[in-house]
Amino acid sequence: MRRKSYADPPVLTKEERLDLQQRLRSRDLSRRNLIRASIVLMLAGGAFPFEIGAALNVSAEYVRRWRRVFVRERIAGLFKERRVHPPRKYPADVQSRILLIAGEPPPQGARRWTATLIAKQLIGVDRQYVMKVIRRFGIHLRPRGHDIDRT
Secondary structure (H helix, E strand, C coil): CCCCCCCCCCCCCHHHHHHHHHHHHCCCCCHHHHHHHHHHHHHHCCCCHHHHHHHHCCCHHHHHHHHHHHHHHHHHHHHCCCCCCCCCCCCCHHHHHHHHHHHCCCCCCCCCCCHHHHHHHCCCCCHHHHHHHHHHCCCCCCCCCCCCCCC
């Protein structure tokens, strides 16, 4: 007996096929779920991942990923919510405080702000988070051309 491969087209039961077709006709289905249902139906019809990807404007790897999910978990796996975001480490006001500090003159004895200096001003805030915020807003802590000694 030949081993079942993830590359084989998924075999749908009558109930699964009807369920997916009904979901495609539903107006409540999100675009993401519409694409997933279409992928499985097209695969079961014998289409190749690159053909499906071109038709649905997704990558062939995306098609293969959802084929694997369907083979493992069937229809329930296609429509379960997968994204779980970790809770925020810092409150929302920390970002605005970082931007406020970066706009002020540097502390006594410092020529310019650094991520470490800003993090020290905000007790308990990591230097990497300060850098992330600074990059996100396109702030340059080191003025361009000012650190070159031209003597």
